[in-house]
Amino acid sequence: xxxxPTNAVDMLGRRKGLHMSKLQAVTPEHLQRLKxxxxxxxxxxxxxxxxxxxxxxxxxxxxxxxxxTMVDKIxxxxxxxxxxxxxxxxxxxxxxxxxxxxxxxxxxKQPLEGAEARRTPGRSEEPKTLEDQLQAGLxxxxxxxxxxxxxxxxxxxxxxxxxxxxxxxxKQREEAAKNNDRS
Numbered sequence: 001x002x003x004x005p006t007n008a009v010d011m012l013g014r015r016k017g018l019h020m021s022k023l024q025a026v027t028p029e030h031l032q033r034l035k036x037x038x039x040x041x042x043x044x045x046x047x048x049x050x051x052x053x054x055x056x057x058x059x060x061x062x063x064x065x066x067x068x069t070m071v072d073k074i075x076x077x078x079x080x081x082x083x084x085x086x087x088x089x090x091x092x093x094x095x096x097x098x099x100x101x102x103x104x105x106x107x108x109k110q111p112l113e114g115a116e117a118r119r120t121p122g123r124s125e126e127p128k129t130l131e132d133q134l135q136a137g138l139x140x141x142x143x144x145x146x147x148x149x150x151x152x153x154x155x156x157x158x159x160x161x162x163x164x165x166x167x168x169x170x171k172q173r174e175e176a177a178k179n180n181d182r183s
Contacts (some may be wrong), residue, residue, distance in 0.1 A: 132169045
């Protein structure tokens, strides 16, 4: 019975649960079969986890780009084996299945919309202005059963004071500061 090369024994011997005495008795054919079984069993699981992490780090678009790139690479491969074209078809089917599984995974993060898309036009980024807008909304809605709404408006007419815009709140602060200086 042939023994494994020392580096293969050392490499496999470092893994949990494998004993050196078992590995020393393994033939190269048996080792090759074990490698194929390990690849068939763990390969899809590793690919699934790697794709999930790719999507979480780089977004869902990265999954589509990966799929297209891998299909192109698989289709471009050439070999003299008689069944190589069939093997490529199976590989592409497995890739599609893995991508579908990752896409539908509950662990898949949905893309976040940017704060700019949610923010009302003209709304301030300054904490003091936001606080003033909230205070104005509280005063305008009291007493009421509805929660306060902080909104910016552009209603024409001039008689209605605009609430929530940076300019109006800035003017109110300046007027309050002038009044305090006069007192």
